[in-house]
Amino acid sequence: MAVVRYALYRAYEADRVEASNAMMALLAGAQLASHLLKLTEGSSRLLPEVFPSVAHIRRFNLTSEAANEILSSAETHLGAMGVPYALAIHEDYLKSALSLLERGGVVRRGTAERSRLATQHRLIAEASGTSFDVTSLAQLETLRHMRNCLIHAGGRASSALVSQVATWPDGTEAAWSKLSASSPAHLAVGDPVEFAHGEMILALAVTKVLDREVNGMLQGCLPRDLWCDILVEELRDSNRTSPRAPDALRKARGIARHHYGPLGLTEAELWSALNRAS
DSSP: OOOOOOHHHHHHHHHHHHHHHHHHHHHHHHHHHHHHHGGGTTOOSBHHHHOTTSTTGGGGOOBHHHHHHHHHTHHHHHHHHHHHHHHHHHHHHHHHHHHHHHHTTSSOTTHHHHOOHHHHHHHHHHHHTOOOOHHHHHHHHHHHHHHHHHHHSTTBOOHHHHHHHHTOOTTHHHHHHHHOSOOGGGOOTTOBOOOOHHHHHHHHHHHHHHHHHHHHHHHHHSOHHHHHHHHHHHHHHTSOOOTTSTTHHHHHHHHHHHHSGGGOOOHHHHHHHHHHHO
16 A cells, blocks of 8 residues: 655654665674784784874774674674664554554544553554454564563563464465575474574564554544644644745645545635634
């Protein structure tokens, strides 16, 4: 389904792309640094002496060989930081979606504020009368439990994670293995939970799929007059155009065409929204 790229969704997309670029930059940077340090292997001089102009290098006061040992395992640490980051961006977007559902009278007031990643997908699916892709949702839930193990269980597999993986629908492990070299399918309670490049890619890919599904669910259950009101708010706040301006309708039609196309908003609907905002 084509997405409605309303202002909050575009902001979310920008945040997700920025996070993805930052994660990949850090990963590539660690590998580049590791290759660079091969040029100084065997030297007893510390990095601040070799690279005195590098910012913060004194915090990495090691020889090239010792630094390379750390950089070679950086992928695991970056994964452990990157996956929670990706999930946090996803959770924030889902909260904004629930706020729209509140505003449209589809869910009760306060639902968004009380929601957490563990319940948000269920709340949105119930409100829209539809369901998420079962494989993507199972992968997301597994990543959420892995994140919780990292934060609350010292990086060891919890019974909740093991139980969740045991309920994976058919095809989930194969889909997981396409992006990650390891799988949590064989973890037992107390086993180390590891993150790497594959888990970062998986978190970014799965959240993108689910967020697009949320977008489609919103299209189907939010009132059309609310979509028009959201568009007019964008016209006013982002385009700095008053709803009373002579060219307001023309600009509203342009926004509707470029960002709200899947909804097929009519000129009459837009005109009504402009009048409500005046």
